[in-house]
Amino acid sequence: MAEIIIKNLRKDFGSFTAVKESSFTIADGEFFMLLGPSGCGKTTTLRMIAGLELPSSGEIFLDGEEISQRPPSQRDIAFVFQMFALYPHMNVRRNISYPLISQGMKRRDVRAKVAEVAGILGIEHMLDKPVGGLSGGDRQRVALGRAIVREPKAFMMDEPLGALDAEFREHMSEELRALHDRMGATTVYVTHDQLEAMQMGDKIVVMNNAVVEQFGTPQDIYDKPATLFVADFIGSPSMNFLNFSGTVEKGQSVVSLGNHQVVVPEQLENKQGELVLGVRPEHIQLSDQGDMRAEILALEYLGTTQIVVLNSEYGELKARVDAALPVAVGDQVAIHFRADTITLFDRGSGRAVRSSLNDGVFAHG
């Protein structure tokens, strides 16, 4: 059980930089998600924490100790691989007991410990089976068993649900979260699936192109995106972006979007030039009266809500509204934005403009 501090971590493979100076802190007992598209450096970061890759520069502290140059066997970290990596020439019991054998634990104690772990995971009945014949979910449980049996300081998980089918993932993600809550061990979990990250994580780091874009709770990441990338990557459908050129001044809470005035959270810095107004689909309201008009292009019915695709003078927008709202393709409607949820971005740098809404989310950078 330990806190993990990452300081200015960097990894180069020849001339390719996989991770650029990244820093963040994973609190003791946290379920921590590393989220990003493939190739963004999240798996490399995880492998550096585990010791499977050595960083080019930077430091990793586990429980107060600097471990970035130690071999994995001396870090007391467990790793769950995407393809499980169960030893194919051993049965389930041998697989789970393998980390204990390396520590030289007595045979009787190993048996007791394996039985205990198998009980937690509900796999007692398959202990003497070869791993070859197991289903994906059972393999995943055995892989988890091998990870938790040693009671390590922290768990690293590299897309552990990626190889399971959709139906089983749902079930397994609940099981994983429950297991984490029961053990209370620090867990670092890599995924490219934003829903999985939102659903399971206490904290999320969003990475893109080798840099950390944002670090925070799922709510912060969703409601107060720090960059255009995060705003676009998180949420489905993703945030609507309305491009405009104009001026924002400190203390101002209205921006001019062409000839429309839009109320936004109070801005805390001055910005001028090409800007982007970001609003989530569920924060667009439709009504009959208003001066910002749009035409309904399409409807996607989702049960409790529906997605309305609108053609406005700022491009195509998507709004999430109640499924009961009577709308039809071709209707002309007025659109309103919920003022306190809007984030403005600087189009050039991609960074959010500081406002009373997102003040504070940049602190971790």
Add this chain to the structure above:
Amino acid sequence: MSYSITEPSSRQKWVAGTLVITYAIITMIPLLWIMMTSFKTPPDSISYPPKVFYEPSLEGYVNLFTTRTRVSPEKLASLPPPENFAEEIVRNRDMVIAGPSKFGGRFLNSVIIGFGSTFLSIFLGTLAAYAFSRFKIPFADDLLFFILSTRMMPPIAVAIPIFLMYRQLGLSDTHLGMILLYTAVNISLAVWLLKGFIDEIPREYEEAALIDGYTRFQAFYKVVLPQAATGIASTAIFCLIFAWNEYAFAVLLTSGTAQTAPPFIPTIIGVGGLDWPAIAAGATLFLLPVMIFTVMLRKHLLRGITFGAVRK
């Protein structure tokens, strides 16, 4: 009537089976003939027309393992009755057993040199293949090509330099010399074959072992090696067959202490001509170790040859 593109019909299977069996019989005839000859008496073995049915005799095997001297009939009559079947067979030819032949020693040399060089090739080959497969080695591709280039000419092409070198180094006619020579020839094959097998083993297994608290060497030994067993078995068969059957270098470099069976067997000369049953008996016995080794590893061999052909 069900029809399937991938599953052959019973008629096709029957035809294919007949062809395979016929081919097997044709290729087996010379081997069968050698084995039959080994159980013939010398007169039967050279009779014309050749005898397919005959009374089996162990004379060939007795002659293979013994040296004999001719004695006068009076001397023969004065001897005590024969103690075993070998003595009896020899006395029927008016001879007595003078002592053991060199075949046993030559056969043992073959075993030591064949299996020794196979073990060494596999041992070095596995380590090298693992390193090439897993670590970043400068000029790895060039090194691999260099290793392969040793097979781009027949090994016997360098026979004279090797002969001179061995004489200088005192390796001529020694077990160590022959083991080193056969290992040098086999190692490129071993490295290339084994690298292919080890490339197919996902790195995650070793990484899991590293995380589980094992060192790099323990991970290699306990996790990679068992996975590579198939590849190691088939590579070992190829190496053993080469070293076991090698003739030219054995003739050139060995004559006494380290002589292997292949150059020895054709030199078995009987009284008044070549002793064909003894030569055939030597050839038959010589076949057995490789046959047993191959049958033991047959399952691995078949899997080994097709390994990697289809991605799972």
